[in-house]
Amino acid sequence: MFNQKFLREFLKYAVVGASGLFVNLFFLGFFTEILEMHYLVSEVFAFFIATSSNFVLNKTWTFREEIRDKFSFKGIKFFTVACFSLLINLFFLWFFTEVTGIYYLFSQVLAAGFTLMSNFAGNKLWTFNSRI
Numbered sequence: 001m002f003n004q005k006f007l008r009e010f011l012k013y014a015v016v017g018a019s020g021l022f023v024n025l026f027f028l029g030f031f032t033e034i035l036e037m038h039y040l041v042s043e044v045f046a047f048f049i050a051t052s053s054n055f056v057l058n059k060t061w062t063f064r065e066e067i068r069d070k071f072s073f074k075g076i077k078f079f080t081v082a083c084f085s086l087l088i089n090l091f092f093l094w095f096f097t098e099v100t101g102i103y104y105l106f107s108q109v110l111a112a113g114f115t116l117m118s119n120f121a122g123n124k125l126w127t128f129n130s131r132i
Contacts, residue, residue, distance in 0.1 A: 009130065012062040013120050016054050021112050024050035028108055039104040043093055044086065051082045063128040074127055081122035085115040 024046045031042035055078045059065050065074075089111045096107035124130050 009062055009124060010120060013058060013123075014116065016057045016062055017112070017116055017119070019057070020050040020054040021109065023053055024112070025105055025108060029105060032104065039097065040090060040094060043090060043108065047082070047086050047089065048079075051079065055079070058123065059128070063124075063130055065128065077127040078123060081119060081127060084122070085119050088115050088118070 024043075027046035027049050028039065028042050031037045031045055032039045035042075037045075055075055056067070058078075059071075059074065060067055089108075092111035092114050093104065093107050096102045096110050097104045100107075102110070
């Protein structure tokens with residue numbers, strides 16, 4: 001069904017995503033607890049910080065590209081995919097926190113799970129032009 005390259009890239013993408021989740025959670029907590037920003041506003045800032053590190057790691061490690069190869073062009077594509085994911089993420093973060101009453105940091109972990117596949121597909125096929 002899927003070849004080894006696809007599975008290897010997906011696993012690497014998931015590892016990078018997990019590291020990005022830790023970055024995201026750190027800044028989400030910092031902006032919310034220390035700077036006293038609303039958690040949804042904090043998430044926007046935390047998301048873009050984590051996405052920046054994820055872009056560099058995915059470009060160089062997951063998809064094995066030179067860092068300078070179309071950096072700005074691919075960065076714009078990566079952040080475009082991320083913006084769609086951010087909307088999904090914010091909805092689920094709000095839903096889990098406000099509707100189900102889960103603590104916002106735990107809600108973020110759950111919300112992040114909803115964006116993994118769409119992010120991977122968008123970035124694999126569009127940003128990095130890596131076929132299945």
